[in-house]
Amino acid sequence: MIDTSMYKDDPGYNIQEKLDIPYDPTLADREYNPQKPMAGRLTDQGPPHYEQFFPEVIKKNYGKWLTHEFVQSGVIKYTSETGDLMWVVRCATPRLITTNLLREIGEIADKFCEGVCRWTTRNSLEYHVTDEGTLKDLIEFLNNFKHPGGSYKLPIGGTGAGITNIVHTQGWIHCHTPATDASGMVKAVMDDMFEYWNSHKLPAKLRISMACCLNMCGAVHCSDIALLGIHRKPPFVEDDRITGVCEIPLAIAACPTAAIKPAKVTLPNGKEVKTVRVNEPRCMFCGNCYTMCPAMPLADEEGDGVAILAGGKISNRISTPTFSKLIVPYIPNELPRFESVCKIVRNIVEAYSKGANKYERLGDWAARVGWERFFEQCQLPFTEKSIDDYRLAYDTYHTTTQFKWSSHTDKLMKEAGY
Amino acid sequence: MAADIEELKKKVLDYMAKKSKFKPKMYFKDLCKADESAKMREIKKAASALVQEEKVEYWSSGSTTLYSLKGASSKETDTFEHD
Amino acid sequence: MADLKKHDTPLLDELKKGPFPSFVDDLETRGKGGVQCCYDLLGQLELSYVHKETHWKHGGIVGVFGYGGGVIGRYSDAPEQFPTIAHFHTLRVNQPASKFYNSKFLNKLCDMWDHRGSGVTNFHGSTGDMILIGTSTDELEPTFYDLSHQFDMDLGGSGSNLRTPACCMGKARCEYSCLDTQAICYDLTMTYQDELHRPAFPYKFKFKVSGCPNDCVAAIARSCTSIIGTWRDNIRIDQKAVQAYVGGEIPPNAGAFSDRDWGAFDLQKEVIDLCPSGCMYMDGNDLKIDDRECTRCMHCINVMPSALRTGVDCGATILNGAKAPILEGAQMSTLIIPFIKMEYPYEEFKDYVDLMWDWWMEEGKNRERLGELIQRQGLAHYIVDILGREPIPQHVKEPRSNPYPFWKEEEVPGGWKRNLADFRARHLA
Numbered sequence: 032m033i034d035t036s037m038y039k040d041d042p043g044y045n046i047q048e049k050l051d052i053p054y055d056p057t058l059a060d061r062e063y064n065p066q067k068p069m070a071g072r073l074t075d076q077g078p079p080h081y082e083q084f085f086p087e088v089i090k091k092n093y094g095k096w097l098t099h100e101f102v103q104s105g106v107i108k109y110t111s112e113t114g115d116l117m118w119v120v121r122c123a124t125p126r127l128i129t130t131n132l133l134r135e136i137g138e139i140a141d142k143f144c145e146g147v148c149r150w151t152t153r154n155s156l157e158y159h160v161t162d163e164g165t166l167k168d169l170i171e172f173l174n175n176f177k178h179p180g181g182s183y184k185l186p187i188g189g190t191g192a193g194i195t196n197i198v199h200t201q202g203w204i205h206c207h208t209p210a211t212d213a214s215g216m217v218k219a220v221m222d223d224m225f226e227y228w229n230s231h232k233l234p235a236k237l238r239i240s241m242a243c244c245l246n247m248c249g250a251v252h253c254s255d256i257a258l259l260g261i262h263r264k265p266p267f268v269e270d271d272r273i274t275g276v277c278e279i280p281l282a283i284a285a286c287p288t289a290a291i292k293p294a295k296v297t298l299p300n301g302k303e304v305k306t307v308r309v310n311e312p313r314c315m316f317c318g319n320c321y322t323m324c325p326a327m328p329l330a331d332e333e334g335d336g337v338a339i340l341a342g343g344k345i346s347n348r349i350s351t352p353t354f355s356k357l358i359v360p361y362i363p364n365e366l367p368r369f370e371s372v373c374k375i376v377r378n379i380v381e382a383y384s385k386g387a388n389k390y391e392r393l394g395d396w397a398a399r400v401g402w403e404r405f406f407e408q409c410q411l412p413f414t415e416k417s418i419d420d421y422r423l424a425y426d427t428y429h430t431t432t433q434f435k436w437s438s439h440t441d442k443l444m445k446e447a448g449y
Numbered sequence: 450m451a452a453d454i455e456e457l458k459k460k461v462l463d464y465m466a467k468k469s470k471f472k473p474k475m476y477f478k479d480l481c482k483a484d485e486s487a488k489m490r491e492i493k494k495a496a497s498a499l500v501q502e503e504k505v506e507y508w509s510s511g512s513t514t515l516y517s518l519k520g521a522s523s524k525e526t527d528t529f530e531h532d
Numbered sequence: 533m534a535d536l537k538k539h540d541t542p543l544l545d546e547l548k549k550g551p552f553p554s555f556v557d558d559l560e561t562r563g564k565g566g567v568q569c570c571y572d573l574l575g576q577l578e579l580s581y582v583h584k585e586t587h588w589k590h591g592g593i594v595g596v597f598g599y600g601g602g603v604i605g606r607y608s609d610a611p612e613q614f615p616t617i618a619h620f621h622t623l624r625v626n627q628p629a630s631k632f633y634n635s636k637f638l639n640k641l642c643d644m645w646d647h648r649g650s651g652v653t654n655f656h657g658s659t660g661d662m663i664l665i666g667t668s669t670d671e672l673e674p675t676f677y678d679l680s681h682q683f684d685m686d687l688g689g690s691g692s693n694l695r696t697p698a699c700c701m702g703k704a705r706c707e708y709s710c711l712d713t714q715a716i717c718y719d720l721t722m723t724y725q726d727e728l729h730r731p732a733f734p735y736k737f738k739f740k741v742s743g744c745p746n747d748c749v750a751a752i753a754r755s756c757t758s759i760i761g762t763w764r765d766n767i768r769i770d771q772k773a774v775q776a777y778v779g780g781e782i783p784p785n786a787g788a789f790s791d792r793d794w795g796a797f798d799l800q801k802e803v804i805d806l807c808p809s810g811c812m813y814m815d816g817n818d819l820k821i822d823d824r825e826c827t828r829c830m831h832c833i834n835v836m837p838s839a840l841r842t843g844v845d846c847g848a849t850i851l852n853g854a855k856a857p858i859l860e861g862a863q864m865s866t867l868i869i870p871f872i873k874m875e876y877p878y879e880e881f882k883d884y885v886d887l888m889w890d891w892w893m894e895e896g897k898n899r900e901r902l903g904e905l906i907q908r909q910g911l912a913h914y915i916v917d918i919l920g921r922e923p924i925p926q927h928v929k930e931p932r933s934n935p936y937p938f939w940k941e942e943e944v945p946g947g948w949k950r951n952l953a954d955f956r957a958r959h960l961a
Contacts, residue, residue, distance in 0.1 A: 033712075033715070035715075037876060037877075038718070038719075038722070041722060042684040043628075043684050043685065043686075046637075046683060046684045046685075047636070049682065049683065049684055050634075050636040050637055050640050050683070051636070052682070053640075053643070054640050054643035054644050054647070054678075054682060055682065056643075056647045058677070058678065058681060058682060059673075059674035059675075059677035059678050059681075060674065062677070062681075063673060063674055063677045065673065068503075068597040068598070068673070069501065069597075069598075071681075072597075072598070072677075072680075073680040073681060073684075074598060074599070074680070074686075074729070075686070075725035075726065075729060076680060076684055076685065076686045077626060077686050077718075077721055077722045077725055078626035078627060078628050078629070078685065078686065078696075078718070078721055079628045079637075079683070079684065079685060080628070080718060081628040081629040081630055081632060081714045081718060082714075084628055084632035084633050084634050084637070085632055085704060086632075089632075089704050089705065093703050093704060094703035094709075094712070096703075096705060096706065096707040097707055097838075098707055098786075098837045098838040099705075099706075099707065099786050099837060100782075100783070100786045100787050101786050101787040101788055101790065102787065103790070104790075104791070107786075109705060117705075119705070123552065123553060124553060124655065125552070125553045125554070125555040125558070126654050126655065126656070127555045127558075127559075127652070127653075127654055127665075128555070128558060128652075128653055128654075128655055129558050129559060129561075129562040129570065129651050129652055129653070130562070130642035130645055130646050130651040130652075130653065131558065131561055131562045131565065131651070132558050133638050133641070133642050133653065133655070134638070134639060134642050136638065137634075137635030137638040137639050137642075138635070140634070140635045140638075141635045145634075146634045146635040146636065147632060147633070147634050147635075148632075148633060148634075148635075148638075149630070149631055149632045149633070149701070150631040150633075150655050150656060151631070151701075152660070152698070152700065152748060152749050152750070154655070154656065156655075178548065178553070178554050178557035178558065178561070179548075179557055179561065180548025180549060180554055180556075180557045181548070181549070182548065182549070182550060182551055182552060182553055182554040182557060183551055183552070183553060184553055184558075185553065186551060186552065186553065190788070191785070191786070191787065191788030191789065191790070192785075192788045192789050192792075198658065200658065201654075203577055203580035203581075203586050203587070203588075204555075204573065204577055204665075205588060205606060205620070205622065205665055205666075206586065206588060206606075207586060207588045207589055207590040207606070208586070208590075209586050212577070212580065212581070214555050215544075215547055215577075215581070217552075218547050218550070218552055218553075218554060218555065218556075219547070219550075221552035222549070222550030222551060222552045223550075225550070225551045225552060228552075230791040231787070231788055231789055231790045231791040231792070232791040232792040233792075236788070245857065245858065246512075246856070246858055247856035247857065247858070248658050249658050250658065250750065250753060250754045250856045251856075252753065252856055252857055252862040253750065253753040253862075253864070278472065278473060278474055280472055281474060281515075284898070285510075287858060287859040317858060319510075319858075321590070322510045322511065322512075322590050323510055325589055325590065330585035330586050331585065332583060332584040332585055335584060335585070345747050345750045345752060345753050346745070346746050346747055346830070347745035347746070347747060347752075347828075347829050347830065348745070348746060348829050348830050348831050348834060349806055349808055349829055349831045350808065352747075352752050352753060352864055354862050354864070364584045366543055366581045366584065367543040367544060367546045367547055367581055368546055368547070389789065389794050389802065390785075390802065390806060390831070390835075421861060476692075476734075476898045477692065477731060477732045477733070477734075478734065478897075478898055489732065489890075489893045489894065490732075492732075493730065493732040496730075496732070497598075497726075497730045500598055500600075500730075501598055507594040507595065507599075507600040507691075507731065508594060509593075509594035509595070509600065509601065509604075509690060509691040509692075509731075510590070510691070511590070511604050511690060511691065512690075512691065512692075512735070512736060512899075513691060513692050513735060513898075513899055514594060514600045514601065514691030514692040514693065514731035
C-alpha cells in the first residue's frame with residue numbers, strides 16, 4: 032500500500048462519502064450570496080487525492096508491477112511480483128464528449144471494472160479487469176457499443192507499433208483563434224488511419240497531434256506527424272470600434288514581432304480616433320492581437336488552412352527528443368472531411384511503414400534515408416517554405432557535401448543539360 | 450506584518466489609480482513598481498488581498514493575466530456581453 | 533421544455549460516418565434528448581464549416597471571485613441564431629493525478645454539469661484538467677460553489693498562473709517508473725495552490741512529471757520544469773528471461789509488433805546494435821551492460837521488459853524551459869539537475885523551485901517563458917549564478933564553438949583597472 036497519511040487532512044483526501052450524497056442542485060442557490068462572495072467560500076482545496084480512485088488491484092500492487100504485454104492491440108496484461116494479474120483495455124475517445132457518454136463510460140465501469148476507469152494523456156480511456164472472463168465480456172461489449180451513425184463509441188486499440196489517439200485542441204467548436212477545425216479533422220484522419228489504430232503493424236509507434244492555430248495549445252511540435260491550423264492573412268483593424276473595445280497599448284504589446292504600431296486616423300464621419308496599423312509583412316498570423324483586441328479579427332476563408340510537420344518525437348528512446356519539421360506548408364480547409372490532409376498522412380504513413388526498420392521512429396527513418404528521400408518516397412513536393420528563415424535558422428542548413436541523389440537533383444541535372 | 454501589508458495595499462492602489470488613467474489593465478510586474486523596495490511576493494499578497502476586498506480585479510486573455518481597478522476596464526466587458 | 537430546434541447540418545453529418553467515435557453523433561444524441569445548446573453548438577459549428585471561419589469571440593472572464601485563472605470566457609458571434617450558446621464559458625477543473633476516476637464521481641459530476649452547464653466536456657484538456665465546456669456567466673460562481681462544497685474540488689490554472697501539474701500513471705501500473713509520479717504531482721499541486729490560482733508570474737508555468745525517460749506526459753517538450761525519473765545504479769538483468777526472448781518464448785517489446793512478420797527476434801541486431809551508447813555486449817550466453825556508459829534511453833528495457841529492469845537507486849532528472857514555438861521558436865527542456873532524490877517532503881526540489889521562480893519573477897519580461905529567459909540571460913548564468921550549481925559537461929550537447937565568453941572583472945588577476953602610465957612606460961604610443 033502507498034503511504035499517503037501525510038495528506039489525510041487535505042480536503043480532497045477522501046471525497047467518497049461526499050460522493051455518496053446525491054448532487055443538490057439548489058445548494059449554491061440557497062447558500063451562495065453574490066453580495067458576499069467570501070461567505071462560506073472554500074478555496075485552494077486542490078484536486079481530489081488520486082489514490083481513492085484506484086481499483087483494488089492497483090492499491091495492492093502499487094510499485095510492484097513486474098512486466099507487461101500487449102496481448103492484442105489495445106489490451107495490456109500486467110504481471111505483479113505478488114502474482115496478481117491485471118488486464119487493461121484501451122479505447123479511443125474523441126476528447127470532446129458529453130455527459131451522456133460520460134455516464135455510459137461510468138456504467139461500463141460499474142458493469143465490468145469495480146466502477147473504475149482512467150484516461151491517458153492522449154485522451155484514450157482505459158478499463159482495468161482482473162480475470163480473463165470479464166476481459167472477454169468487456170471486449171465484446173465495447174466492440175458492439177456504437178453511435179447511431181455506426182461509429183464505435185469506444186473502439187479498442189492504441190497500443191504498441193500503431194497509431195495512438197490524436198491529441199488535439201478545440202478548433203471551431205470552442206476557440207476564437209483557430210484556423211481550422213480540430214475535432215472534425217481528427218475524426219477524418221483517424222477514420223482513414225483506423226487500421227493502424229487497432230493493429231501492431233508499423234515499424235514503431237506513430238503519434239499524430241493536431242493544433243488549430245500556431246499558438247499550439249496542443250504543443251504538437253514534437254510529434255511524428257503534426258497537423259497545424261495556420262492563418263495567412265494579417266488581421267483587420269476596425270478603426271471605428273477599436274477605441275471602444277480595446278486598450279490599444281495591450282494590442283501593441285501583444286504582437287510577438289512588434290508589427291503593430293499606434294496610429295491616428297480620421298473616420299469617414301470626420302471624427303479623429305486613435306487606432307493601430309499593422310506592418311503586414313511582419314505579421315506571423317498568431318492571433319495574439321485578436322485575443323487582446325476583438326477589433327482585430329484574422330480568420331479568413333481563403334487565408335486559413337493546414338500545415339503538416341513530421342519527424343518529431345518526445346521519448347528519449349534510442350535517439351534524443353526531436354522537433355517536427357515543416358513538410359507541407361499549406362493545404363486549404365476541405366470540409367467536412369479534409370481529403371488532402373488524410374491523403375498526405377496516408378502517404379507518409381505508408382512510405383514510413385515500407386521503408387523504416389523495426390523500432391525506427393518516423394523522424395529517425397527520414398534522417399537515415401535523408402530528407403531528400405523522405406520527400407520523394409512520401410510523394411510530397413519540396414517548397415522553399417521548408418527552408419527556415421526564422422530565428423536560429425542556420426541550425427537546419429546542410430553544411431556538408433554529404434547528400435543523396437534524388438528526384439530533386441535529377442531534375443536539376445536534366446535542366447542543366449548534364 | 451499586518452501594518453506593512455496595509456501600507457503596501459495603499460501604495461498599490463495609489464499606483465494603479467495613477468496609471469489607470471491611460472492604461473487600465475496592468476501586468477503584475479507593473480504593480481511591483483508601486484513599491485520597488487518590497488519583495489514581489491509581498492506585492493502579490495497585497496494584490497491578492499485587494500482582489501478579495503473587491504477593489505482590484507483580474508482580466509485574462511486565457512494565456513496572460515492582467516490586473517485592473519475594479520470597474521476600470523468594464524467598458525470592454527460591456528461590449529462583449531450580449532444581454 | 534421549450535421547443536427544440538435542430539439546425540440542418542449536412543456537412544457535419546458526414547462526420548458521423550466511419551469507425552472512429554463521432555463527436556457529432558454524441559452531441560446530436562444529447563441535443564435530441566432535450567438539450568438545445570448541443571443543437572446550437574452543432575449549428576454554429578456547421579456555420580463555421582460553411583464559412584471556414586470560427587464564430588467564437590474571446591471573453592476576458594478569468595475565473596471566479598478571488599481567482600485569476602480557471603475560467604476561459606467565450607461568446608458566440610451569432611447569438612441570435614444560436615441563443616443558447618451566446619455565453620459559453622469554459623471551466624478548468626483540476627484532475628486527480630494520472631486521471632483515475634470512479635463512476636460515483638463521474639455520475640455526480642454529470643448531474644452537476646447537466647444542471648449548471650451544457651453537459652459538454654473535454655476529458656481532458658491539453659494540460660490535463662477536466663474541461664467543462666459551456667455555461668453562462670451567471671452559472672460560474674454557483675458551479676464553483678458546487679465543485680468546492682459538493683465535491684471538495686477546485687479549479688485548475690490558466691493565464692499567468694502555475695498551470696495544473698500533470699503526470700504519467702507511474703507506479704500505479706508501470707514497472708518502468710522510477711518516481712512516485714502521482715505523489716509528486718499531487719504534492720506540488722497542493723503546495724503551490726496560491727501560485728495556481730493567483731497570477732503573479734510573467735506568463736504561464738508548467739510542471740510535468742514522467743516516471744522514466746520514455747516520458748509519456750511529454751514533460752521534456754511541454755513543461756517549464758520537467759521532472760523525469762531515472763536511476764544511478766545498474767539495469768537489473770534476468771539472464772534466463774533474456775534467453776527466453778532469444779528463444780522466442782516471450783515476444784519482443786511486450787508484443788508491440790505482433791501484427792507483422794519481422795522474422796525471429798535478433799538480440800544483437802535489435803538491442804545491442806541499436807543501443808545509442810554501445811554499452812551492451814554478449815559474454816557467452818550472458819548479456820552484459822557497461823552501466824557507467826549507459827545513457828538510460830530505455831530501448832533495451834522497452835524491448836525486453838521481462839528481462840531488464842531499471843535500477844533501484846532512483847530519482848529525477850530535472851530539465852527546464854520547454855515551450856511551443858511562440859515566440860522565438862520551439863524549445864525542448866534543457867538539463868539542469870542530472871539527479872535529485874524525490875522523496876516526501878521534496879525539500880531539496882522545492883528549494884530549487886524557489887530560486888528559479890524568484891529569478892523568473894524578478895527578471896522575466898511580461899509574457900516571457902522561463903525557457904526564453906534562460907535563452908536571453910544565458911544557461912550558464914542561470915545554472916551558476918542563480919541556482920548556485922556547478923557547471924558540468926552534461927549541461928551542453930557540446931561546448932560552444934565561438935571563443936566569446938563574457939569574462940567578469942573578478943575572474944581576471946588584477947581586475948580591469950590598469951595604470952596607463954605603466955603601460956606606456958613599456959610601449960611607445
